[in-house]
Amino acid sequence: MSNARKDWLQQLDEASKQKQEQFLNGIAAKLQRPRMTQKPQRPLQGAPQFWEQFELGEVEKLEMFQRNFEAAGGYVLRAATLADASNIIVDKAVELKAMHVLRQDEQLLEQLGLEQAMPQVKVRSWNDDALEDWKARAAEADIGVVLADYAIAYTGSLALLSSKTKGRSVSLLPTLLFALVPRSSVVTRLGEVLQPLDELKRLPAGIHFVSGPSRSADIENDLTIGVHGPGIVYTIIIDEL
Amino acid sequence: MSTQQTELKGTVKERAQLALNNDFLRQAVKFTTERLRSGKLKAAEEHGNWEEWRERGRQIRLHTIAHLDYYLGEFANNARENGVHVHFADTAQDAISIALQIAKAKEAKSAVKSKSMVTEEIHLNQALQSIDCEAIETDLGEYIIQLANETPSHIIIPAIHKNRYQIAELLSEDAGEQLPPETSVLAGYVRKKLREKFLQADIGVTGCNFAIAESGSIVLFENEGNARMVSTVPKTQITFMGMERIIPSWADLEVMATLLPRSATGQKLTVYMSGITGPKREEDGDGPEEMHIIILDNGRSLQLGDPEFQELLNCIRCGACLNACPVYRHIGGHAYGGTYSGPIGAVLTPALKKNVAEWDDIANASSLCGACYEACPVKIPLHDMLVSLRRRKVEAGHDHPLERVGMKGFGTVMSNVKVYHRALKLGKLGQKVVVRDGGIRTKIGPLKGWNSHRVAPSISKQLFREQYGELRSELDQQAKAADPAVAARMREWLTGRDGGASHE
Amino acid sequence: MMRLLARYGIVLEFPNVQTCCGQPAYNSGYWKEARAAAKTIIHAFEDSDFVVTPSGSCAYMIHHYPEMFKEEPEWQEKALQLQRKVFEFSNFLVEVLGIQDLGARFPHKVTYHPSCHGSRLLGVKHEPMALLNNVEGLELVPLPFAEDCCGFGGTFAIKMSDISGAMVAEKAEHVIETEAEVLVGLDMGCLMNIAGHLRYRNQPVRVMHLAELLYEGVSYSDEHTANRA
Numbered sequence: 025m026s027n028a029r030k031d032w033l034q035q036l037d038e039a040s041k042q043k044q045e046q047f048l049n050g051i052a053a054k055l056q057r058p059r060m061t062q063k064p065q066r067p068l069q070g071a072p073q074f075w076e077q078f079e080l081g082e083v084e085k086l087e088m089f090q091r092n093f094e095a096a097g098g099y100v101l102r103a104a105t106l107a108d109a110s111n112i113i114v115d116k117a118v119e120l121k122a123m124h125v126l127r128q129d130e131q132l133l134e135q136l137g138l139e140q141a142m143p144q145v146k147v148r149s150w151n152d153d154a155l156e157d158w159k160a161r162a163a164e165a166d167i168g169v170v171l172a173d174y175a176i177a178y179t180g181s182l183a184l185l186s187s188k189t190k191g192r193s194v195s196l197l198p199t200l201l202f203a204l205v206p207r208s209s210v211v212t213r214l215g216e217v218l219q220p221l222d223e224l225k226r227l228p229a230g231i232h233f234v235s236g237p238s239r240s241a242d243i244e245n246d247l248t249i250g251v252h253g254p255g256i257v258y259t260i261i262i263d264e265l
Numbered sequence: 266m267s268t269q270q271t272e273l274k275g276t277v278k279e280r281a282q283l284a285l286n287n288d289f290l291r292q293a294v295k296f297t298t299e300r301l302r303s304g305k306l307k308a309a310e311e312h313g314n315w316e317e318w319r320e321r322g323r324q325i326r327l328h329t330i331a332h333l334d335y336y337l338g339e340f341a342n343n344a345r346e347n348g349v350h351v352h353f354a355d356t357a358q359d360a361i362s363i364a365l366q367i368a369k370a371k372e373a374k375s376a377v378k379s380k381s382m383v384t385e386e387i388h389l390n391q392a393l394q395s396i397d398c399e400a401i402e403t404d405l406g407e408y409i410i411q412l413a414n415e416t417p418s419h420i421i422i423p424a425i426h427k428n429r430y431q432i433a434e435l436l437s438e439d440a441g442e443q444l445p446p447e448t449s450v451l452a453g454y455v456r457k458k459l460r461e462k463f464l465q466a467d468i469g470v471t472g473c474n475f476a477i478a479e480s481g482s483i484v485l486f487e488n489e490g491n492a493r494m495v496s497t498v499p500k501t502q503i504t505f506m507g508m509e510r511i512i513p514s515w516a517d518l519e520v521m522a523t524l525l526p527r528s529a530t531g532q533k534l535t536v537y538m539s540g541i542t543g544p545k546r547e548e549d550g551d552g553p554e555e556m557h558i559i560i561l562d563n564g565r566s567l568q569l570g571d572p573e574f575q576e577l578l579n580c581i582r583c584g585a586c587l588n589a590c591p592v593y594r595h596i597g598g599h600a601y602g603g604t605y606s607g608p609i610g611a612v613l614t615p616a617l618k619k620n621v622a623e624w625d626d627i628a629n630a631s632s633l634c635g636a637c638y639e640a641c642p643v644k645i646p647l648h649d650m651l652v653s654l655r656r657r658k659v660e661a662g663h664d665h666p667l668e669r670v671g672m673k674g675f676g677t678v679m680s681n682v683k684v685y686h687r688a689l690k691l692g693k694l695g696q697k698v699v700v701r702d703g704g705i706r707t708k709i710g711p712l713k714g715w716n717s718h719r720v721a722p723s724i725s726k727q728l729f730r731e732q733y734g735e736l737r738s739e740l741d742q743q744a745k746a747a748d749p750a751v752a753a754r755m756r757e758w759l760t761g762r763d764g765g766a767s768h769e
Numbered sequence: 770m771m772r773l774l775a776r777y778g779i780v781l782e783f784p785n786v787q788t789c790c791g792q793p794a795y796n797s798g799y800w801k802e803a804r805a806a807a808k809t810i811i812h813a814f815e816d817s818d819f820v821v822t823p824s825g826s827c828a829y830m831i832h833h834y835p836e837m838f839k840e841e842p843e844w845q846e847k848a849l850q851l852q853r854k855v856f857e858f859s860n861f862l863v864e865v866l867g868i869q870d871l872g873a874r875f876p877h878k879v880t881y882h883p884s885c886h887g888s889r890l891l892g893v894k895h896e897p898m899a900l901l902n903n904v905e906g907l908e909l910v911p912l913p914f915a916e917d918c919c920g921f922g923g924t925f926a927i928k929m930s931d932i933s934g935a936m937v938a939e940k941a942e943h944v945i946e947t948e949a950e951v952l953v954g955l956d957m958g959c960l961m962n963i964a965g966h967l968r969y970r971n972q973p974v975r976v977m978h979l980a981e982l983l984y985e986g987v988s989y990s991d992e993h994t995a996n997r998a
Contacts, residue, residue, distance in 0.1 A: 029370065032370060033350060033555075036350060036352070036366075037345070037350060037351075040341075040350070040351055040352050040353060043352075043353040044338065044341055044351070044353055046353075047337070047353045047355075047508075047560075047562070048334040048337060048338050049334075050566060051333050051334040051337070051566060051569060052334045054566055054567075054569035054570040055331070055333075055334070055569050055570050056570055059334055060332055060334055060335040061335065061338075062335075063335070064328070064332045064335060066328060066513070068321065068324045068325070068328070069325075069513070069514065069516055069517065070514070070516030070517055070519060070520065071321070071516070071519045071520055071523070072314070072317050072318065072321050074314070074317075075314075092533060096532075096536065150550055151549075151550030158550045158551060159464065159498055159551055160464070162551075163460070163464060178533070179522075179533045179534040180533065180534075181534055181538075186549060186552070187546075187548075187549070188546070188548035188549060188550070191549070191550045191551050192493070192497045192551050192552060193497055193498070193550075193551045196490060196493050196494065196497060213519070214519050214522055214523075214534070215516065215519040218515040218516060218518050218519050218522075219515065219516045219519075221480070221515040221540075222479060222480075222514045222515045222516055224480075227347075227480055227482060227540070227542040228542065228546070229541065229542055229543055229544065229545050229546055229549055229552050230496075230497070230539065230540075230541060230542075230552060231482075231539070231540035231541075231542070232493065232537065232538075232539050232540075233534065233537065233538040233539070234536065234537060235533070235534045235535070235536050235537075235538075236536050237536070238488065238489055238490040238536060238537075239488050239489070239536055240405045240406070240452065240488060240489050241422070242404070242405040242406035242409070242422060242423070242424055243405070243409075243424070243429055243432055243448045243451060243452065244293070244428060244429050244432075244448070245296060245297055245300060245422075246429075246448040247448075248448045248449050248452040250452075250456065251405055251452055251455070251456055251488075251489040251490060251491075252403070252456060252459065252460075252463075252489045252490035252491045252493075252494055253489065253490025253493065253494075253536070253537065254490075278929060278931070281929065281931060281932050282931050285931055285932070285935055591917050591918045591920070591936050591939075592929075592932055592936070595932055595935040595936060595939075596932060626928075629925070629928050629929060630929055630932060631922070631925065632885070632918050632920060632921065632922025632923075632925040632926075632933070632936070633796055633885075633922055633925070634885035634889070634918035634922065635885055635886070635889045635890045636885070636889065636916070636917075636918065638889075638890075639889055648890075652795065652796055652798065654798075655796070655797055655798030656798035656799075656800055657798070658798060659797070659798040659799055659800075660798075664798070664799075668797065669799075672794055672797065672799040672802050673802065675793065675794050675799070675802050675806070676794065676799070676801065676802030676805045676806070677805075678788070679788040679789045679791065679794075679802070679805055679806035679809065680788070680805035680806065680808070680809065681788075681809075682785060682786050682787070682788050682809065685788045685789075715926060715927060715930065715965070717930060717931075717934060718930070718933070718934035718937060718938065718965075718966055718969060719934075719937065719962070719965030719966045719968070719969045720965050720968040720969050721965060722961055722964070722965065729783075730783060730785060733783045733785075736771055736772075737780070737783075740771065740772070740775040740780050741780065748777040750867065751777045751779070751866045751867070751868065754865060754866055754867050755779075755818075755819065755865065755866065758819075758865050759818055
C-alpha cells in the first residue's frame with residue numbers, strides 16, 4: 025500500500041476516534057446518565073439455563089446431525105477410516121468427471137492421498153504457493169475438500185474456521201463441497217462452539233457455519249438449490265478420528 | 266444500470282387501494298406470508314419453550330441498548346485492534362460521504378452488495394452510481410428488483426411481488442437471450458452472471474445482522490452464499506451497521522441465532538452464518554485486505570431515552586411482524602411508502618425522523634390487533650407504539666381537522682352521561698331516515714367506508730341502560746339465593762386481592 | 770349476561786354514570802378526550818368489588834388507564850384499583866366463579882372467533898373454549914386462521930375502510946368455509962363487523978355473543994326440563 029494511502033487511512037482513523045467520543049457521549053446524554061466505561065453487570069447472559077444442560081449421547085448426536093443436514097438438502101455419509109473417506113471422494117470425482125479439486129492445506133487432508141489416487145485430476149492444496157491466484161483456483165474447482173472444525177447436531181451445521189491453510193473460498197466457490205468431520209468433533213448445541221470463542225484471544229478472520237447447500241426461495245417461493253455457494257454438500261463423518 | 270426509487274405517490278390510503286386492486290400482488294403476498302408464518306410457528310413449537318427464549322432475547326437486547334455507549338465503544342475499539350477502519354456516521358449523508366471517499370480512493374469501478382436494509386435506507390446504490398461505480402445487488406431477489414428499478418417490498422423476500430414470468434422477462438433482457446420461466450434456469454443464469462461480478466469487483470458491501478462487542482466481529486446470516494462472497498473475494502470490504510445492531514458476546518449469539526432464523530423463515534439456522542473478525546490475516550490466502558465498518562445513526566439515537574420508543578431498537582430485522590400482520594398481507598410492502606414496511610416499518614419510518622409535521626398516515630393503517638407483538642421474537646410492543654405515534658401527531662396539532670372535531674365531540678358526549686343519552690336519542694331519531702329492515706345500507710359520508718363492505722346495524726330500540734331498570738326489578742323479584750360455591754370463590758378472590766376489604 | 774349471572778345469585782349493578790371506556794379516542798391518539806370518558810368509568814365503579822364487561826376490548830382498554838393518567842396521580846391510583854377488579858365476562862365465569870358448565874343445550878354447529886384484544890392482548894383463551902365445550906349438543910368447528918384480525922379495529926374500519934373491508938371479507942370467507950350455523954365471539958365490535966359483511970353478502974350465518982348463546986342454551990334447557998317434569 026502506498027504511503028499516501030496509509031496516511032489517508034490513518035487520518036480517517038484519527039478523525040473516527042474523535043467522532044467516536046462525540047457519538048458515545050451523545051448516547052449517554054440521551055440516556056440521561058454519565059458515560060459508561062466499566063463493563064456492566066449482567067445477571068442474564070447467553071442461552072437460558074435449562075438449555076445449557078441439553079446434551080445428547082453419541083449415537084443421538086450423529087443421528088440428529090444427519091437428520092437436520094439432510095433435511096436442508098445436504099448429504100451425510102459415514103466412513104470408518106480416512107482411507108474410506110478418500111475412496112468416497114475419488115469415486116465421486118470420477119463419476120462427475122471432475123477436473124479440478126481444491127483441498128485445504130491440512131495434514132489430515134494430505135493423508136487422503138487424493139493427488140495419488142486420481143492423477144488425471146488437478147488436485148491443489150490451498151495457499152501452498154504464495155504466487156498462485158488462489159481465488160481463481162477456487163473458482164475453477166469442481167470440488168472443494170475441507171476438514172470441519174466442528175459439526176453441530178441441533179442445527180445440522182458445520183463450523184469452519186479460517187487460517188493460512190484453511191481458505192474461506194474452498195468451502196464457498198467450488199460447485200461441490202466435501203466436508204470431513206472427525207466423529208469426536210460432533211457437539212450437540214451451537215453454544216458449545218460459540219461460548220469458547222468468547223475466551224479466545226484472537227479470532228480467525230472468518231468463522232463460518234454451513235448448514236447445507238446454498239438455496240433461495242426468492243422466485244415465487246419456489247425453492248432452488250445452489251445459488252451462489254456450493255449446490256451439493258457432502259459431510260463425511262469419520263469414525264476413527 | 267440506473268437505480269431510481271419507485272416513485273411514492275399519494276397517501277397510504279391511495280397506495281393501499283392500488284395494492285388491494287392488484288390481484289397477483291395480493292395472492293403472492295398472502296401465499297408467502299402464510300408460508301413464512303406457519304414455518305415460524307412450527308419451528309418455534311418444535312424447539313419448545315419459545316416464550317422463555319423470547320424473554321431472554323428481549324433481555325439481551327434491552328441490556329445492550331441500555332448500555333449502548335459501553336458496548337459500541339468496546340466494539341469499535343476491538344474492531345480497530347483487528348485491523349478494521351471504524352467510522353461513525355450521524356446521518357445518511359455522512360455515511361454516503363465516507364463510503365464515497367473510500368470508493369474514490371480505491372478508484373472503484375464496481376461494488377458487489379449483499380442484502381442490507383441500512384444501505385437501502387441511505388440509498389447507497391445511487392450514490393455509488395453517481396461516481397461511476399457500478400453497485401450490483403447479489404441477493405437473487407434484490408438483483409431482480411434492481412433490474413426492475415424497484416425497491417424491496419419485504420424485508421426477507423424482496424421480490425415477493427413479482428411472478429416468474431415477470432422475472433423471466435427481466436432476466437432475459439439482462440441476458441440478451443430468452444430464458445424460460447423456470448426457477449432453476451433463472452437462478453442458474455444469475456449464479457453464472459454474478460460469479461463474474463464477484464471475482465472482478467473492487468469493493469464488497471455487506472450489512473450487519475449482529476456486531477459482537479467483545480471481539481469486534483460482525484455476523485452475517487444468509488441462505489444464498491452471496492454475503493460470504495462479497496466478504497471473501499473483493500479486496501476491500503465496507504460493512505454498514507445500524508448503531509443498535511449489537512450484542513455483547515458470542516454466547517449471546519446463540520440466543521439470536523435461535524430466534525432470528527425461526528422467526529424469519531422457520532429455519533433452524535440459515536444455511537450460512539458467518540462471523541467476520543477484521544480483514545484477512547497477513548498469512549491468509551483470501552479475505553479482504555482492507556475492511557471498513559460504517560456505524561450509522563440516522564435517527565436511531567432519537568429513540569434513546571424515550572420510554573415509548575427505546576424498545577424499537579431491540580429489533581433484529583427478522584420480518585416476523587410482516588408475516589403476522591393482516592394489513593401487510595392485504596397491501597404488501599410498497600404501500601407503506603418507506604424503506605421498511607410492515608408493522609416495524611410503520612413505526613420506524615416516522616420514529617427515525619421525528620418530523621411529526623411530515624408524518625403520513627401510515628400509523629393509521631393498523632387495527633391494533635397485536636399480532637406483530639405476539640410474533641416479535643424480542644417482544645417489541647409495536648401495537649402500543651402505533652398508538653403513541655398517533656397521539657404525538659394529535660398533540661402536535663397535525664391531526665385531520667374533521668377528526669379533531671369528531672373527537673372533541675366524543676370527549677364532550679362521553680364525559681357526561683346526560684349528554685351521552687341525548688346524543689343517542691338523537692341518533693335513534695336521525696337513523697329513521699336510513700334504516701331499512703333493521704339495517705343501514707346508505708353509503709353517504711362516514712357511512713361510505715363501512716357500508717361499501719357491510720350492512721350497518723341500526724341503534725336498538727331500547728338501549729341497555731334504558732332496559733336495566735326493568736331487568737333489575739325482574740331479577741330482584743326472582744330473588745335467587747347466591748350459589749354457595751360461587752359466593753365462596755368470590756370471597757376468596759377478594760381476600761386474595763385486597764386482604765378482605767370489600768364494599769359491602 | 771345479567772340473566773346468566775342472576776342464576777347464580779349474582780345481580781349486576783349498572784352505574785348509570787358510565788359512558789364509554791374511551792377506546793376510540795385512545796387508539797386515535799386523543800388521550801385527553803379518552804381520559805374524559807375514562808373518568809366516568811372509574812367513577813362509576815369506585816365502589817364495586819367486581820366489574821364485569823361483555824367486551825374483551827373494553828376490559829383491555831381499562832388496562833391502559835394507569836398509563837393514561839400518568840400525570841394525575843390521584844386518578845392513576847383509582848385506575849390501578851379498577852384494573853384489578855375488571856373482568857371480561859367469560860374470564861369472570863371460569864376463573865373467578867369457577868363455572869364452566871352452565872347446563873346449557875345448544876344443538877347447532879358453531880364456530881368461534883377469538884377477538885384480538887380479548888384473546889391475544891388480554892389473554893382470554895381457554896375460558897370461552899371451556900364454556901363452549903360444556904354446552905350439550907354444540908358442535909364446535911375450528912375457524913381457519915381464527916386468530917387473524919377481523920378488520921374492525923374501531924376507527925380503523927372507518928379510516929382505512931378498504932383495508933378493513935379486505936380483512937373482514939377474508940374472515941367472513943373462513944366463517945362460510947366452516948359451514949357453521951352460528952358464529953360466536955366475545956366482542957360486539959368484531960361480531961357487528963363480521964355480521965355486517967355476512968349480511969351484505971346475504972349469508973344466513975347467525976352471529977351471537979357468547980353470553981347470548983349461553984343464555985339461549987340455558988333457557989332451552991330450562992324449558993325442556995320443565996316440560997319433562
